[in-house]
Amino acid sequence: MRMTGAGLAALALGALVPAASAASLSKEADINKALFEISVADEIRKNCDSIGARIFAALGRMNALKNEAQSRGYSEAExxxxxxxxxxxxxxxxxxxxxxxxxxxxxxxxxxxxxLGRDEIAKQSRIGSLLYAR
Incomplete structure (x- = not known):
């Protein structure tokens, strides 16, 4: 079986550029930092009756993270x-x-x-931006 120059180049590029995978998503520092912030905000809102979640802000951030991951080559399934x-x-x-x-x-x-939630809100941190005091 003979391979054309284009086929050989495609094979070589495939070997050099690892395919995106669910495991490699753990290495995306900025995406994981944002997921971490959402996680902390969620923990606060679940355990504190006087603080609520900015649901639309959190959903917007989650959608932005998903879009960013997809732009980096991750599939929806990954x-x-x-x-x-x-x-x-x-x-x-x-x-x-x-x-x-x-x-x-x-x-x-x-x-x-x-x-902690009140402090995050007062600091206007990324965690605090997902919360509001009731």
Whole structure:
């Protein structure tokens, strides 16, 4: 079987450029940072009755992240596999819990998460932009 020059070039390029995969999404630092921020905001709003979520802001951010991942070559199935992966969820939860503790709050502790949420809102952080005080 003979391969044309174009076929050989395509094969060589395919070998040099790794295909996007759900596993490689974990290496996308900016996307994961944004997912982390959403995760922390979600933890705060779930445990603090005096703070609500800016649902449309969170959905908008999630859609932007999905669009960004797709523009980098990830398929919808790869994105869904990544965000649904139990191990990746566990890692994200551990990162969020570590951040919460580093800020002087405790995961699942309503009063300390309320204080953290109010601080994030006051700082106008990316986490705080997903929350509002009721």
């Amino acid at each position: 994105i869904e596999a990544y965000v649904s992966d139990k191990e990746e969820k566990r890692k994200m939860r551990a990162r969020a819990d570590a951040y919460i503790r580093a800020q002087g709050a405790a995961p699942n502790d309503g009063p300390s998460l309320c204080a």
